[in-house]
Each structure stands twice: as C-alpha cells, then as structure tokens.
Amino acid sequence: MPGTPGDARQLRSGGSLNGHVRVPGDKSISHRALLFGAIAEGKTTIEGLLPAEDPISTAACLRAMGAEISAVADGQIITVEGVGLDGLQEPSEVLDCGNSGTTMRLMLGLLAGRDGRHFVLSGDDSLKRRPMQRVGQPLSMMGAEVRGRGQGNFAPLAVQGRKLRGAVVGTPVASAQVKSALLLAALTADGTSTVIEPAHSRDHSERMLKAFGADLDVGGEMGRHITIRPGARLHGQHVVVPGDISSAAFWLVAGALVPGADLTVENVGLNPTRTGVLEVLAQMGARIEVLNQHDVAGEPVGDLRVTHGSLKPFRFGEEIMPRLVDEVPILSVAACFCDGESRITGAAELRVKETDRLAVMARQLKAMGADIEEHPDGLTIRGGRPLKGAQLDSETDHRVAMSLAVAALMAKGDSTLVGSEAAAVSYPTFWTDLERLQR
Ligand code: S3P
Secondary structure (H helix, E strand, O other): OOOOOOOEEEEOOOOOEEEEEEOOEOHHHHHHHHHHHHHOEEEEEEEOOOOOHHHHHHHHHHHHOOOEEOOOOOOOOEEEEEEOOOOOOOOOOOEEOOOOHHHHHHHHHHHHOOOOOEEEEEOOHHHHOOOOHHHHHHHHOOOOEEEEHHHHOEEEEEEEOOOOOOOEEEOOOOOHHHHHHHHHHHOOOOOOEEEEOOOOOOOHHHHHHHHHOOEEEEEOHHHOEEEEEOOOOOEOOEEEOOEOHHHHHHHHHHHHHOOOOEEEEEEEEOOOOOOHHHHHHHHOOOEEEEEEEEEEOOEEEEEEEEEOOOOOOOEEOOOOHHHHHHHHHHHHHHHHOOOEEEEEOOOHHHHHOOOOHHHHHHHHHHHOOOEEEEEOOEEEEEEOOOOEOOEEEOOOOHHHHHHHHHHHHHOEOOEEEEOHHHHHHOOOOHHHHHHHHEO
16 A cells, blocks of 8 residues: 555545444644643643644644653553643754644744743645734734744744733634634733634634633633633643544545445544534435434534435535534535535635645546536535546645545546545544445
C-alpha cells in the first residue's frame, strides 16, 4: 500500500460496507485538552486523545515551552504536567504548527499575554496561506501585539507578549478557533472580558475551561456571549475524548450511499454545536439511529448506526454552517448520488480551510463526471448521474482525501488518489478501516 507522498493509492469501487468502526478522538477536544492541561496546575491525563499529526503539532509546541507531555500514541493515556497559568517559557526555536490552523490560532491567544516573552509561529505551505488577522485583530483590542506578513495576516507570525487588558470583543467570524484564542488570552488579562460571536460556534473550549476551574459564564442569545473573569487557577483534570463526528461523517455518508451497507460508528461525540451533519442527513432521508446515548466528561456521546437507503437532495446555508463546517466536502459527495439539485450557500469559510475546499471538491468531483457548479459562497450539485473512476488528488487536504475515497466507492470503475497520506492529519487509520469494512 502506498504511504509515501506522491504515490497514488488505488481506490476500489463497489463492494459493500459492513461492521463496526471506532473513529479516533475528536480533534478539537484533543487540542484543547493538551493546551488547557499545559497551563493548569498539576497533572492532566487524557484518554482517547487523537494520535494524529495536528494534535502532535500542538503537543510539540507546548513541549518547546516547557510542558512535559508523554508521547502521543494510539491507545495510550497521555499525561500533561501543567506549568500553571504563567509558567510557559520563551521557546528558543520557531513553534511549528504543521498543517494545523487550530494549533496556530489557539497558540496566538495563549501566548499574547505572556508579558515580556517573544514567540514565532509558523507551519506548512497550506497554513502559511491561511488568514490569521481574524485572531490578531480582536486580540489587539486587548493590547496584544501580533505581527506577520500581509499586515499580520500570514505566518510566520511573531508574538510579543504583553500584559493584556480585559475587554468586550466581538469576533469577525463565527469561528471556534478565534473565540478560543480570545478566551485563552482573557485568562490572564487584567480584568473581565466578554467575547461575542456573530453565531454560536462549537463550544468545547467553554465546557472544558469550566471543568478545569476557569471563572466563565455563557450567556446571551444561543450562548454567543462568553464572559471570563481572570484570576481563577486551572487544575489538572482527567479528560475523556469522544470519537470525532467529523471523522464519523465519512462512514455515515458511505453507509447511507453504498447498497447493502450496515455500519455502526461507535463512541461518537454528539455535542449539539457539531451535529449539523446529522440534521442534513436526516433531511435527506438517511437511515441513522443514535444508540447508547450518554454523557462522558461533560460531552454527549453515542453510537451511530447507518444503513443504506435512497437519499433526497438537500439545501443548507449560513445558519447551520458553524455546526457542519468540516462536513461540507463529504456532503458534497453525498449530493452527487441523490436525484435532483442540492444547494450549499453561506460556505465562503470553506475557501480558507486547509485548501479552498469549494474549488478543490468541485474540481475533483468534476474529474469523476459530476455536474457541480461553484459559487463564491457555495456549490450547486445536480446529482443522479453516475460518477466514473478517475485519477484524483487530495491537493494535500485530509478531508478532501477521505471524501474522495467515499466518492470512489460509488463510482463506476476504480480510481487512484494522489496525496492520500493527508488523511493522517486527522484520521491516521482511515485507510486500514476502509480496507477492513469494504467487502
Ligand atoms: C475548529 C474549528 C473550526 C474547524 C476546525 C477545528 C476548532 O474552524 O473547521 O477544523 O477546533 O476550533 P473555525 O473555527 O475556523 O470555523
């Protein structure tokens, strides 16, 4: 099996999908467990941490500033020896955030208030193209100093730590990364801060910061106002990370599409700020059952059983976008296999993800013969015509790689995929899971 960059992976079409799969830990929760553990007092233990490239980047940055973190490996309980709220040291090297926007954006908030210390952050070619002013600009309202290329918009970024002031700050986009950066900065400001979002984004930071002991209130319409009073010390916790619904989404769509499929995805995080994909799949008539629902360490969790059935086209837009932003690529694949026109609007944020996901999905699905039209803020997909196997390319994007794998299952004829190794950013065992489930 090809595993080195550049080699094309063979994707076999046909067969069915049956059995149980446990997707790796939630990426968003994994980053936060490492970050909050590092600035807490005492030991944090993390069960189910995602052992993938993105959280490994976060762990490496935190180690470079003095936090002791055990090796990130599958099936291990990870320990983080916290250094306390003001204990992070000035690193002697550039902090390498790899491909991870969450690492870079949350680090900006974490580091902006380290008075007198200096930090430089960079990453891979994709990350160096992603907008960072959306964090630097609201942080500057608290007195932060972040500089970079393009008026502070692009990495490499330099952070000159300052004593920050408490402030009421609005975020320019509904982004949990931006919100979380501001909450981290607010922990060490000189007064109370309130962060106001234009729409409610995923709330893992709020839940976990509270569990670590932060003095935080969530209010306003739909929880869009978060107030933090500095001064409370954070204490090490035991964090249990549920499976990532964004990784489960590939199996949910594959299970709904592939004739005869019957898949159960176990232990999936069902935080309501993340379940937009289930709402859209329900609207499409997908047969999905939620089983064994329970709460684990402050997050709702359950198993999802999906069986094959015919799907209807969908329409969704800006309102639901924060709850399914990472699932747009796989939903665009689902649309190719429903009779009729599906429409995605309000998705301009997709253009500044690891790749321009609207352009890349349109380009790659067109190569398979899809009828797909790109708009500045979305896609129109006229489904129902058969897709054919093709030479595909992830264009370095993990979610594109896995979405195309699902499209290839349903195509007439086999496909090849260049850049399949990108899946390791969020789901290192995706290809072995696919091989096991496809019969
Ligand atoms: C994330 C938030 C989302 C998401 C990303 C992870 C997080 O980004 O796309 O994969 O962990 O906070 P935005 O906050 O920029 O929408």
